[in-house]
Amino acid sequence: MEHRDDIGAKLGMWVFIFTEILLFGGLFLVYTVMRGRYAADFHSAAHHLNAFIGTINTLVLLISSATVAMSITAVQKGHNKFAVLLLFITLVCAAIFMVNKYFEWGHKFQIGLYPGSDLMLTMNHGQVMFFSLYFFMTGLHMFHLVVGGIILTIVMVKVNSGAINSTRYVLLENGGLYWHLVDLIWIFLFPLLYLIT
Amino acid sequence: MTEEKTHHPEPSYLVNTGKYKGLMSWLTSTDHKRIGLMYMYAMMVFFIVGVLLGEIMRLELFRPGQQFYGPQMYNGLFTLHGIIMIFTVVIPGLAAVFGNFSMPIMIGAKDVAFPRLNLFSFYLYIIGAGIALTSQFMGNGPPDTGWTFYAPYSIQTHTNVVAAVFGAFVLGFSSILTGLNFIVTMHRMRAPGMTFFKMPLFPWSLYATAWIQVLATPIVGITLLMVIAERWLRIGFFDPSLGGDPVLYQHLFWIYSHPAVYIMILPAMGVITEIIPTFAQRKVFGYRAIAVSSLAIALVGYFVWAHHMYTSGMSPTARWIFSLLTFLVAVPSAIKVFNWVTTMYRGSIDMKPPFLFALGFIFLFMIGGMTGLTLGALATNIHVHDTAYVVAHFHYIVFGGVGFAFFAAIHYWYPKMYGRMYNFKRANWAFGFLFIGFNLLYFPQFIIGIMGMPRRYFDYLPQFTLGMQLSFFGGILLLIGIILMITNLFSKKGAIAPANPWGGRTYEWTVPSPPPVENFEVMPVMGEDEEPYDYK
Amino acid sequence: MEAETVHITPYRTYAWVLITLLAFTFLTITVTWINLSALTVLVALAIATIKAGIVLTYFMHLKFESSLFRIFVVGVLAIYVLVIIFTMSDYLFR
Numbered sequence: 001m002e003h004r005d006d007i008g009a010k011l012g013m014w015v016f017i018f019t020e021i022l023l024f025g026g027l028f029l030v031y032t033v034m035r036g037r038y039a040a041d042f043h044s045a046a047h048h049l050n051a052f053i054g055t056i057n058t059l060v061l062l063i064s065s066a067t068v069a070m071s072i073t074a075v076q077k078g079h080n081k082f083a084v085l086l087l088f089i090t091l092v093c094a095a096i097f098m099v100n101k102y103f104e105w106g107h108k109f110q111i112g113l114y115p116g117s118d119l120m121l122t123m124n125h126g127q128v129m130f131f132s133l134y135f136f137m138t139g140l141h142m143f144h145l146v147v148g149g150i151i152l153t154i155v156m157v158k159v160n161s162g163a164i165n166s167t168r169y170v171l172l173e174n175g176g177l178y179w180h181l182v183d184l185i186w187i188f189l190f191p192l193l194y195l196i197t
Numbered sequence: 198m199t200e201e202k203t204h205h206p207e208p209s210y211l212v213n214t215g216k217y218k219g220l221m222s223w224l225t226s227t228d229h230k231r232i233g234l235m236y237m238y239a240m241m242v243f244f245i246v247g248v249l250l251g252e253i254m255r256l257e258l259f260r261p262g263q264q265f266y267g268p269q270m271y272n273g274l275f276t277l278h279g280i281i282m283i284f285t286v287v288i289p290g291l292a293a294v295f296g297n298f299s300m301p302i303m304i305g306a307k308d309v310a311f312p313r314l315n316l317f318s319f320y321l322y323i324i325g326a327g328i329a330l331t332s333q334f335m336g337n338g339p340p341d342t343g344w345t346f347y348a349p350y351s352i353q354t355h356t357n358v359v360a361a362v363f364g365a366f367v368l369g370f371s372s373i374l375t376g377l378n379f380i381v382t383m384h385r386m387r388a389p390g391m392t393f394f395k396m397p398l399f400p401w402s403l404y405a406t407a408w409i410q411v412l413a414t415p416i417v418g419i420t421l422l423m424v425i426a427e428r429w430l431r432i433g434f435f436d437p438s439l440g441g442d443p444v445l446y447q448h449l450f451w452i453y454s455h456p457a458v459y460i461m462i463l464p465a466m467g468v469i470t471e472i473i474p475t476f477a478q479r480k481v482f483g484y485r486a487i488a489v490s491s492l493a494i495a496l497v498g499y500f501v502w503a504h505h506m507y508t509s510g511m512s513p514t515a516r517w518i519f520s521l522l523t524f525l526v527a528v529p530s531a532i533k534v535f536n537w538v539t540t541m542y543r544g545s546i547d548m549k550p551p552f553l554f555a556l557g558f559i560f561l562f563m564i565g566g567m568t569g570l571t572l573g574a575l576a577t578n579i580h581v582h583d584t585a586y587v588v589a590h591f592h593y594i595v596f597g598g599v600g601f602a603f604f605a606a607i608h609y610w611y612p613k614m615y616g617r618m619y620n621f622k623r624a625n626w627a628f629g630f631l632f633i634g635f636n637l638l639y640f641p642q643f644i645i646g647i648m649g650m651p652r653r654y655f656d657y658l659p660q661f662t663l664g665m666q667l668s669f670f671g672g673i674l675l676l677i678g679i680i681l682m683i684t685n686l687f688s689k690k691g692a693i694a695p696a697n698p699w700g701g702r703t704y705e706w707t708v709p710s711p712p713p714v715e716n717f718e719v720m721p722v723m724g725e726d727e728e729p730y731d732y733k
Numbered sequence: 734m735e736a737e738t739v740h741i742t743p744y745r746t747y748a749w750v751l752i753t754l755l756a757f758t759f760l761t762i763t764v765t766w767i768n769l770s771a772l773t774v775l776v777a778l779a780i781a782t783i784k785a786g787i788v789l790t791y792f793m794h795l796k797f798e799s800s801l802f803r804i805f806v807v808g809v810l811a812i813y814v815l816v817i818i819f820t821m822s823d824y825l826f827r
Contacts (some may be wrong), residue, residue: 007799008310008385014802018809019415023811026419026449030434032817033445033824051762058758066751069792073778076741102577115430125440133434136423173794180792187784191777195765384801412812448820499812500819515823 006170013174017181020144024185027137031192034129041126046196048113049134053104054194057097058186064093065183068152068176071159076165080159087156090179094149101142134193141185146185148182151175207713209616214714227312228714232319233249234614235300237288237607239323241683243285250278255672258665260659271655273356274606276334279344280361284368284634285326287599291464293322293375294408295606295619296403298614302705303397304711305388305721310381314374321371329364332357343653345454348435348446352427359425369414369453372460374655376410379403388704390723394485397703397729401488402467405495409456409463413499417453420446445507451502459498461595462562463491465602466533469555472609473537474700474730476552477544481730483536490529497526504573508582516575523573530566534559549699550624554605557632561597565590568643583653586646589639597635602629604682611686612694616711619691627682634674641667702730740797750791757784 035042067086074083112119115135120128155175158164164172208214208232213222223231255273257264275451301309309315333339336357342350346365351358383404387396396404424446426432433439435446474481481487503511503519537559546552568590571577581587612618641664642650650661697706705712705720761780765773790796795803 005310005574008381010798011384012311012377012381014805015380015411018805019373019377019411021809022412022813023415023419026416026423026452029449029817029820030423030445032821033442034434036759036821037442038440038826047797054767059755062751065788065792066747069750070744070747073742073744073747076739077764095818098741115426115432121431121439124824127811128433128439129441132434136426136432153683177793180788183792184785184788187788188778191761191781192774194778195761196774197765412809416816433804444823450821452816452820495813500815502821503819510827512826514826515819518819518822 004168006168009170010173010177012175017177020181021184024137024140027133027140028188028192031133031137034126034133038126041124042196045123045127045130048108048131049194050104050107051194051197053100054190057100058190060096060100061183061186062094063142064090064097064114065180067093068179070170072169072176075102075159075164075169075172076166080162080165083172084156084160087152087159090152091149091156094152095143097145098142101138105138137193141182141189144182144185145176148175148179151178201542206709207715207718209709209711210714211615211711214682221636222432225316227308227316229297229301229312229315230614232315233294233296235319236293236297236322239326240286240289240294243281243326245679246277247281247286248676250281251272251416252672252676254278255665255669257655258657259669261659263656268400269338269341272343272653273333273339275653276340276361277344280329280340280365281378282595283344283457284329284365285322285593287461287595288368288372289322289375290461290599290604291468292379292403292406292460293318294426294603295399295468296375296379296406296464296611299705300400300403301382301386302444302708302716303703304383304386304400305391305704305717306382306386307715307717307720309378310385311378317376317619318371318374318378321367321374325367325369325371326362327364328367329361332360332364332419343451345565346421346424347450348424348427348443349437351424351437359390359428362421362424366418369418369421372410373414373418376407376414376533376720379407380411383407386416387722388721390725394488395723395727396488397731398470398481398484398491399464399467399563402463402470405491406460406463409460409495409499413453413456413460416449417457420449420453423449431685437491444506444511447506447509448503451505455502455505456495456499458591458594460495461599463494465558465599468493468602468606468609469558470533471701471703472551472555472605473540474732475609475699476547476549476555477541478547478700478732479540479544480728480732481536482539482542482729483532484730486532487536490532493529494526497522497529501526501573504578507575507578520573520575524570527566527573529568534563534566541632547699549608550619550621550628551605551609551699553628554601554608557628558598558601561593561635565593565597568593581646583651584622585644585650585652586640588652589642589646592639592642597639601631601635604628604669609699610705613705613710613712614697616709617691618694618698619686623681623685626680627685630681632678634671634676636677637677638668639671641671740794742791742794742797746791750787754784754787757787 067089071083071086074080096161108114113131114120115132120131152175155164155172159172210228213219213220213223217225223235226232229648254271256708257266257271297309297315301307323439337355338357340354340356340358340361342354346362383396383400423432423434427435431439433441435441435443437443470481470487501519501523503515504523507516568586572581572587572590608624645661645664650657694710696709707721708716757780761777764776764780789806795806
């Protein structure tokens with residue numbers, strides 16, 4: 001009775017990724033419109049972001065994507081132990097990303113910069129838009145990162161127990177695809193938010 | 198199911214074979230046919246609620262001035278009527294019910310690609326609808342924004358908008374997962390030998406629909422999240438006092454909600470394309486043109502959204518671009534109508550109820566489509582924008598089109614669903630009431646709309662009284678038609694239905710009525726020279 | 734089902750891909766030091782697009798999947814770009 005269709009499963013995952021791309025697409029559309037309107041304000045507001053932390057997080061995410069991709073190779077070759085290690089590195093990278101974000105956001109909250117705060121309501125329109133977009137986009141991205149982390153944890157446990165192995169690993173591939181999506185979105189968020197100074 | 202398959206026929210999907218009995222065996226079933234029926238029952242409940250809300254509005258509009266309740270309640274009523282009818286009835290509509298029930302059988306598959314995900318979509322649908330409905334009873338009273346939740350009013354009103362918006366978000370997620378499931382099903386599970394251009398046309402229309410569901414719904418999802426964030430956190434994207442732009446909300450909303458019209462109407466067109474060749478006993482005219490026009494409608498329909506916004510202060514450039522695109526999308530729709538009519542030409546037509554409803558669809562959809570062109574043209578739009586003319590137009594599309602196609606589909610696949618026939622005479626009477634009632638209800642709205650009656654108004658000037666009262670009586674006839682139809686279908690069991698009562702040629706008519714759990718005892722294979730509609 | 738040829742990407746490939754991506758990241762940061770005024774955003778976006786292309790091709794295995802997946806990805810991105818263009822037809826000409 002066992003019916004299995006790995007290509008079908010991957011196709012399903014890709015279609016899901018398309019919906020995710022368009023979900024963020026709505027935000028990027030808002031960004032485009034608002035940036036067109038308040039280019040100078042976006043420019044000055046971006047100075048308040050910590051480009052150093054942003055860069056570190058970019059590197060961390062790129063590395064984590066590479067380790068996920070490598071873990072597929074490892075499983076295909078039957079090196080499950082190594083795959084678990086690679087996935088663990090990925091999760092560590094995710095944790096580093098989150099810790100960085102915690103400090104980054106924490107600092108902004110400390111100086112009273114968060115959506116709806118008094119400070120933000122005194123800023124000029126373009127800066128309000130920039131910071132609203134910053135919090136909304138990075139917040140939604142973080143949410144996806146956490147979901148991806150949970151998926152990869154489950155995948156890691158399954159690789160460890162042998163439920164994912166060199167003959168069936170589509171779950172790992174799909175988990176990996178989701179993780180790369182998280183990376184993909186950050187690749188655009190990083191220059192658009194941090195590097196427009 | 199290992200024992201003597203050849204001697205006993207497989208039990209039908211209506212017989213409980215799993216570990217649960219009764220209701221639980223339905224609620225835990227991943228069978229696409231049962232999920233389709235569950236959607237249908239839920240949708241019928243929502244539909245009746247929506248109809249009654251509409252009738253209550255008509256009652257208030259019977260005379261100018263206040264009759265039974267005040268304007269705030271009227272605002273709440275049309276909002277709820279819109280939310281229920283749009284998000285829980287016509288958007289999932291034919292795709293969720295008949296797409297689930299018929300599509301896997303029509304392409305020769307045992308089930309959809311991800312049966313458990315399918316059940317999950319159904320539960321999301323129920324949860325989303327539940328949240329949207331509870332918004333009426335919690336917080337500061339029912340939302341009064343209309344189903345479009347236009348900013349900036351939706352971020353200022355004190356009514357319970359957040360719950361309604363979140364309900365719509367969950368419903369959208371359900372719709373996305375159904376679309377995803379259908380795309381993978383049609384790519385991976387077609388019968389051997391059935392290429393894409395040998396697939397029946399109802400699945401074709403579902404394929405185009407599924408892509409819109411997947412690509413357009415996330416945009417409204419994120420937009421609705423933005424509305425919630427506006428209300429809770431004051432992010433200000435749509436709030437002019439913080440530098441936001443309310444027109445941007447309209448863009449984002451219609452980027453989904455116009456394609457949503459095609460999510461509704463494409464499966465309806467697909468059903469009609471199944472019914473007409475069956476009852477004309479004639480090969481469908483221009484198979485490829487119909488298949489490709491589904492995709493063309495989906496694609497072009499994605500880029501016409503701003504024709505809802507001609508009077509919003511959009512740039513003149515954008516206005517003519519979107520007007521042009523709107524006229525373009527009429528072309529593939531017209532191709533379909535032409536092909537239906539040509540299929541009937543010189544066919545041996547059998548006037549059974551499904552065909553009658555299909556004819557009703559073509560007539561009403563034509564009126565809806567033509568008046569759509571009036572609205573799509575810039576100059577005329579300025580005069581009729583936000584009048585009763587618009588109300589009449591979209592009811593001709595959404596009810597006259599999708600609703601009548603839904604009724605046609607029920608009458609077409611009912612024997613397959615339950616293994617029983619229904620009373621044709623009563624079905625014809627129901628059609629008569631529905632068709633006359635519908636036209637009497639909505640046609641006067643065109644006229645008073647042109648005369649200047651605005652939409653969403655609780656009160657009106659005396660010169661609109663006649664039109665409003667005709668509409669009221671039309672509404673009563675329509676209600677009688679609906680009651681007649683439902684009692685005819687669901688009150689008592691009819692004669693036992695054969696496997697192929699209409700002489701159809703698609704796969705669902707080759708399996709017993711009702712079909713066995715896994716649809717086919719022998720999986721079908723499509724031969725080299727076979728085609729989906731080889732009547733002659 | 735068509736027979737699926739399993740493609741095993743060597744670790745080395747991924748290592749090179751990672752190095753390339755890191756190099757582009759540093760490039761995009763250094764570009765921001767140079768003031769190209771209006772061009773800055775375009776350059777940053779171009780580099781991001783190249784990086785995204787690399788991630789899609791190698792990390793997400795598009796290079797080794799059937800062409801159907803590539804067609805879908807290109808189609809979806811094209812639709813999204815058109816959405817932006819049509820929306821901007823309003824904002825740029827107001």
